[in-house]
Amino acid sequence: MRICGTVSQTPLKFPSNHPGILLSPNDEAERDHLNFYHAVQMEIWDKQLFLGSLTEKPHRVLDCGTGTGIWALDMAHQSPSAEVIGVDLSSIQQTWVYPNVRFEIDDLDQEWIFTT
Ligand SMILES: C[S@@+](CC[C@H](N)C(=O)[O-])C[C@H]1O[C@@H](n2cnc3c(N)ncnc32)[C@H](O)[C@@H]1O
Numbered sequence: 001m002r003i004c005g006t007v008s009q010t011p012l013k014f015p016s017n018h019p020g021i022l023l024s025p026n027d028e029a030e031r032d033h034l035n036f037y038h039a040v041q042m043e044i045w046d047k048q049l050f051l052g053s054l055t056e057k058p059h060r061v062l063d064c065g066t067g068t069g070i071w072a073l074d075m076a077h078q079s080p081s082a083e084v085i086g087v088d089l090s091s092i093q094q095t096w097v098y099p100n101v102r103f104e105i106d107d108l109d110q111e112w113i114f115t116t
Helices: 028-044 070-078
Strands: 060-064 083-088 101-105
Touching: 028 070, 060 070, 070 083, 070 101
Parallel strands: 060 083, 083 101
Antiparallel strands: none
16 A cells, blocks of 8 residues: 655644643634534533523623633623623634623633622
8 A cells, every 4th residue: 555645733732821731722623623512512402501590680601611702602692681701711712792791811720800
């Protein structure tokens, strides 16, 4: 058997602000994977963003380890009166957001700065 061509290996990209913490990369392939996984979960859970019942409309929502922010964006769209904050080590969130969403880059293993 003759093998032609070369196999190029793309180096995985990890967030540089906290080297060594994350096991998963934050490159485009991983972002696609996270968004695809979110879509699969939405199908599995009958398009429910969360399980359980709320007695009132949410006012503030904190998405810890928001990744691409896709869940936070869907949650903000579903709950326009809520303020939704997505936090992650990696700055991989899209730049277009609903007015009631914001993303913060922070390490959730460090002291929390969020107030109730
Ligand atoms: C498996 S991904 C989940 C992303 C998103 N919640 C979703 O369902 O698509 C886990 C996320 O947690 C973030 N993460 C891990 N450790 C963290 C930490 N100490 N502080 C903030 N974010 C962290 C990672 O950067 C990654 O984006």
